[in-house]
Amino acid sequence: MKISIVVPTFNEGNNPAVVAETLIKVLHPLEFELIFVDDSTSKESVESLEHLCGEFPWVRYEHREHERSLGTAVVRGFELARGELIAVMDSDMQHPPELLKAMMAAAEIGCDIVIPSRFVPGGDDGGLSPSRKLISWVARVIGQATLKRVRSVTDPTSGFFLLRRSVVENVRLQPIGWKVLIEILVHGNYSRIVEIPYRFQPRIAGSSNMSLREQWNYLKHIFKLVVSSSEDRRKYVFAAVGISGVLVNMMVYVGLVKLHMDFWQAGVLAGAVAMVSNFALNDRLTWHDSRSTPGLKRFGKYVATSLTGIGIDTMVLSMLAYGMHVDYFIANGIGIFVAMIWNFYVNNVWTWKTEYREIEVALSCASSSADSDSLGAIRSMRSALTDRKWVVEE
Ligand SMILES: Nc1nc2c(ncn2[C@@H]2O[C@H](COP(=O)(O)OP(=O)(O)O)[C@@H](O)[C@H]2O)c(=O)[nH]1
Ligand SMILES: [Mg+2]
Structure with a gap:
């Protein structure tokens, strides 16, 4: 089977039948399966799905009695799906099924994830x-x-997308709430994404289930993703280590001055202690997973980066304060900020040599594809992908 279409449903009444009937029309003569993962509390909605499955052998549904979450419903759908490609869409016809052919065509010419977007030229929310x-x-x-x-x-918050099975296979997905696509973007296995424009449609019947609770879930989900993704976590941990360094510096400085050390000497010594403490913490926490070069070498590079950072800070500060007459306090703040960015990026690529998986993103910008003209979309996608030198075989 070429494609499985996964559709989460909650009290949608007769809407899933409309989705199924439209899919037969637009995908004919292609073989596909349609999987509803349903958390409905209304008996009529469950019966309607039951009836639909009796009518069409290529429709399946799973009703979950004790779970209510759009995100985990989609993940369950991935487990049930047998197709090489998996599409996810809503059951209220807000996502035009006509676009599926163009999405499949994009996968066939090398894209791992295809996202119809409301926000590329030609799209509309x-x-x-x-x-x-x-x-x-x-x-x-x-x-x-x-x-x-x-x-x-x-x-990225779209509920409409298509992916190659390999993107989510053997990946532990644990979305909180609705936005399963951001979970896939952070944890999935892929290297090529394409976005194609589309017009988000009004609901055919019923009303939206979006709630304040789901917005809170979204924030919790983002927080969890930052914590679980090392490339995102790093910046925040680095900033926290930086703040700890300021505290260490001040404590040592005050201690030394109290011991009657000269201000100047105390300042240099406190700076050195803070630098060592920052290095140790960054090595253990910020870049704990990228320690392939010898420790002494890492330390040397860290010190060189930090000293250059101090130079950059001084340069920016004097340029702003003397050259442009910016308030000295603001100038110092900007200097520290620029030096921090320098320190983070140089340490990331040079001291700890962090490697990132590259992702290529192409935006297909056919104005015609917004009118669900699949052929126009495929054509423009082909040229967008060819421009980016992806392998495209006619
Ligand atoms: N399985 C499942 N599906 C849900 C749940 N909440 C919403 N859905 C479905 O997810 C899709 C999007 O929901 P909808 O209420 O239309 O949200 P909106 O389009 O953002 O206004 C629809 O197909 C709903 O039936 C849920 O808790 N569980
Ligand atoms: Mg909807």
């Missing part, structure tokens, strides 16, 4: 109310600001 648009925008910005892999995608 018209199906949402202004307040939902604002909440959705804030959610995306928070995700993109905190998670590196989410940053490369314009619509």
Whole structure:
């Protein structure tokens, strides 16, 4: 089987039947399976799914009695799916099924994850109310600001996407709440993503289940992903180590001055102690998984980076304070910030030699594909991918 379509449902009444009937029309003559993972509390909704499965042998559903979570429903769907490709979409027709062919075509020419996006040229989030648009925008910005892999995608909170089975196979996915795509972007195995524009549609019937609770779940999910992903965690741990260094510096300085040491000497010594303590903590915590070069060499590089950082700080500070007459306090703050960024990046790539998996992202920008013109979308995708030198075989 080529493709499995996983659809989470909660009290959707007759909507899943409309999805199934539209899928037959748009995917014909392709063989596919449709899997509903249902957490409904209404008897009619479960009966409607039961009836649908009786009618079409390629439709299956699993009803979960004691679980209620969109994210884990999708993960359960991955376990049940048998297709080489897996698509995820909602059961209320807000995600146009017509786009699936174009999404499959993108996978066939080498993409691992295909995301229809409301936010690339030609896309449209018209199906949402202004307040939902604002909440959705804030959610995306928070995700993109905190998670590196989410940053490369314009619509990471989408519930509509397609992936190669290998992206999620043997990957432990534990989403909290609704946004299973950000979990996949952070933990999945992939190297190529493509986004294609689409128009988000209004719901055909029923009402949205989005709630304040789900927004809180989203923040918890982001926090969990930052903690569990070393490439995202590093920056925050580095900043925390930096703050601890300031405290160490001050304590040593005050102690030495109390012991009647000269201010100047006490300052240099306190700085050196803080540098050693920062190195030890960064080595143990920030870059604990990237310690392949010998310890002494790492220490030498760390000291060289930090001393250069102090030089950069002084340079920025004097340039701003003397050259541009910026307030000395603000100038110092900016100097420290620039030096911190320098320290983080140089230590990351030189001292500890952290390696990242590369991800390629292509945005397919066919204006015609927004009208669900699959052929137009495929054509533009092909040229977008060829431009990026991905292997495209006719
Ligand atoms: N299995 C499952 N599906 C859910 C749950 N909550 C929502 N869904 C489904 O997820 C999809 C998106 O939900 P919807 O209420 O339309 O949210 P919106 O599109 O963001 O307004 C729909 O297909 C819902 O039926 C849940 O707790 N469990
Ligand atoms: Mg919906």
